[in-house]
Amino acid sequence: MKVSVVTVLDGVFDVVVDETDSIQKIKEKISSTKGYPSELITLVKNGIVLKDQKVTNDFKDGCHIILLMKIDPNTKTYMTKQVAAAQQQQSKQSADILRLQQQFQQYQQQHPPVRQQVQAPTQQRRQLTLNDIQFNEQSVQIIMDAGFSRERAKKALFLSDMDTESAFNWIIENMEDPNIDLSLTSQQIEQIVVSKQREMARNQNQPVDPEVQQAINHNVCTYCVTGNSFVNQKWFMCKTCGLSDGKGCCETCAKICHAGHELSESLQTSFFCDCGAGQGKSPCRSLNHSALGEDQEMQG
Numbered sequence: 001m002k003v004s005v006v007t008v009l010d011g012v013f014d015v016v017v018d019e020t021d022s023i024q025k026i027k028e029k030i031s032s033t034k035g036y037p038s039e040l041i042t043l044v045k046n047g048i049v050l051k052d053q054k055v056t057n058d059f060k061d062g063c064h065i066i067l068l069m070k071i072d073p074n075t076k077t078y079m080t081k082q083v084a085a086a087q088q089q090q091s092k093q094s095a096d097i098l099r100l101q102q103q104f105q106q107y108q109q110q111h112p113p114v115r116q117q118v119q120a121p122t123q124q125r126r127q128l129t130l131n132d133i134q135f136n137e138q139s140v141q142i143i144m145d146a147g148f149s150r151e152r153a154k155k156a157l158f159l160s161d162m163d164t165e166s167a168f169n170w171i172i173e174n175m176e177d178p179n180i181d182l183s184l185t186s187q188q189i190e191q192i193v194v195s196k197q198r199e200m201a202r203n204q205n206q207p208v209d210p211e212v213q214q215a216i217n218h219n220v221c222t223y224c225v226t227g228n229s230f231v232n233q234k235w236f237m238c239k240t241c242g243l244s245d246g247k248g249c250c251e252t253c254a255k256i257c258h259a260g261h262e263l264s265e266s267l268q269t270s271f272f273c274d275c276g277a278g279q280g281k282s283p284c285r286s287l288n289h290s291a292l293g294e295d296q297e298m299q300g
């Protein structure tokens with residue numbers, strides 16, 4: 001059967017799919033006819049990003065899916081693998097939330113709470129707009145390059161925890177909504193910022209995951225237990241190794257791999273260790289899985 005693929009730059013084209021094809025397989029078909037690297041393709045249907053393992057048997061003949069790909073802002077062509085890889089290095093959500101919090105603290109310092117003056121004329125209270133929020137310019141640009149306005153990109157990012165893919169989904173889900181471009185009110189913005197701030201505070205008060213704690217007790221990098229999943233823990237940025245902007249190292253790596261380095265103050269958010277994940281300047285020296293294994297055996 002035929003499925004229409006809607007793209008931002010290349011218009012619409014058909015791709016012939018089989019009911020048993022996986023999404024990965026469709027991406028490969030698109031890749032072989034259109035030449036886009038299949039790993040850079042995101043397929044979206046009804047606002048949902050289609051996962052590679054999914055099978056297409058719920059597709060109807062003639063249904064359409066949207067193809068999203070990151071586009072180079074300068075050349076207006078699809079990004080090369082290298083550019084895409086560089087972009088993947090960009091900050092994690094936690095850094096965006098931290099920035100948001102800093103922004104809000106700054107804002108609060110400049111504009112102390114006016115709880116008692118709720119009845120006061122509005123002009124006494126500066127209205128908060130999305131211009132008061134700091135965005136990751138790369139993320140805004142990616143969405144704009146898909147053909148959406150700057151305002152819509154910012155609104156989508158702000159409502160999606162600054163996550164680009166979720167922001168795309170938000171846009172697609174709300175595409176039909178006549179209010180999609182309606183500005184958020186000062187109150188709405190403040191509410192979201194405050195709830196983010198509470199979430200951060202909650203995170204900070206939450207106990208560190210016991211497995212993570214065990215790894216730290218054994219001087220093992222927490223990456224050994226978290227892998228690429230974000231788990232609440234203490235971590236540090238390392239200026240010496242260029243681990244900043246959301247990247248950093250776990251408590252163990254701070255002691256072992258990054259001893260004597262220029263570390264940030266400790267942060268506590270959902271995190272996995274970038275040193276253990278191989279993002280440091282030199283290979284991680286605390287990926288000692290066996291130290292954990294032995295201990296678990298002794299307990300069990």
Ligand SMILES: [Zn+2]
Nearest residue numbers: 221250253273
């Ligand atoms: Zn580590």
Ligand SMILES: [Zn+2]
Nearest residue numbers: 238241258261
């Ligand atoms: Zn370091």
Ligand SMILES: [Zn+2]
Nearest residue numbers: 253257275284
């Ligand atoms: Zn390390």
